[in-house]
Amino acid sequence: MARIGIIGSEGRMGLAIASVLEDSEHTMAGGVDRDEQAFDLAKQSDVLVDFSAPGALSANLQAACDAGVPLLIGTTGLVDSHHEAINEAGKDIPVLQTGNTSLGVTLLAHLVKEAAARLSDDWDIEVLEMHHRMKVDAPSGTALLLGEAAAKARNVELSANSESGRDGHTGARERGAIGFAALRGGTVAGDHSVIFAGEQERITLSHSAENRMIFARGAVRGAAWLIGREAGRYTMEDVLGI
CATH class of the missing domain: 3.30.360.10 (Dihydrodipicolinate Reductase; domain 2)
Structure with missing residues (x-):
């Protein structure tokens, strides 16, 4: 059973993930939304999922690294500088970044x-x-x-x-x-x-x-898979073993 913290908890995907967690073996550790810091949430979570905004990515990566917890990033609209920051964080923690969690x-x-x-x-x-x-x-x-x-x-x-x-x-x-x-x-x-x-x-x-819930279910599966992995950058293909 994993304690999953949701960054962007009031957004469409955040609410969908919370709904999936209600009927799963995992639990929601808590959530943060606009202008809220993720560090305290990271400390009480086994893994974080981030479906917030590109402008918040740097702070969210730092929070995950400081707390030593894995991070799944589903935020879209990322540019090269974001990917460079993700690569850097992957030296310290497991990070899974994807444009789609389905x-x-x-x-x-x-x-x-x-x-x-x-x-x-x-x-x-x-x-x-x-x-x-x-x-x-x-x-x-x-x-x-x-x-x-x-x-x-x-x-x-x-x-x-x-x-x-x-x-x-x-x-x-x-x-x-x-x-x-x-x-x-x-x-x-x-x-x-x-x-x-x-x-x-x-x-x-x-x-x-057909429904946003397919992305939420995939995000929960990917987040749980990240727990206990070595530091590095992962993909959803790694989760499926393909």
Whole structure:
């Protein structure tokens, strides 16, 4: 049984995780939200989950490191400096950072990596995602996770090989580029498709989230898995053993 502390406890994901914990073998150690420090929460938790905001990440990493507890980060919209800070924290504690805690999406990313590794770059890759009207970042963290899986399989940097926001006279598509398209509307929890478009044939790998609870259940499983691990940076693929 794990005592799980929730950073961002009043947000959509924080409330969903609290709901999952009510019906699990684990317990909620407590929660903090906007402008609240996580250090006291870290001291009374076996593991922390962070679904707050990018601007709070540095302080949350410091709180976890100071208390010596693992941290699962599900916050999206991170930039290079955030990932550098996560790598640094991983020298002292176990840290799992992911753009999506769904076990199904984790398997999808694995399948995308397998497909990209076996198909040459004359197969164009497009990542299509749709979320609810309130989502503030695009492409979604999950879309980027899927794009990174494809880029890694092709041994290229996603930042230097991606296309998004096409509008107007854009010219021909760059060979080997990984494209992104983001749709927003309604109450969609999250739909993602990765399209491999070749000569006269296409392969589409897709995942549809019907309810936010799938992310909460995955976050709880990932957080519990982190307890007792050696310091380092982990992924949801590590949780599934793939």
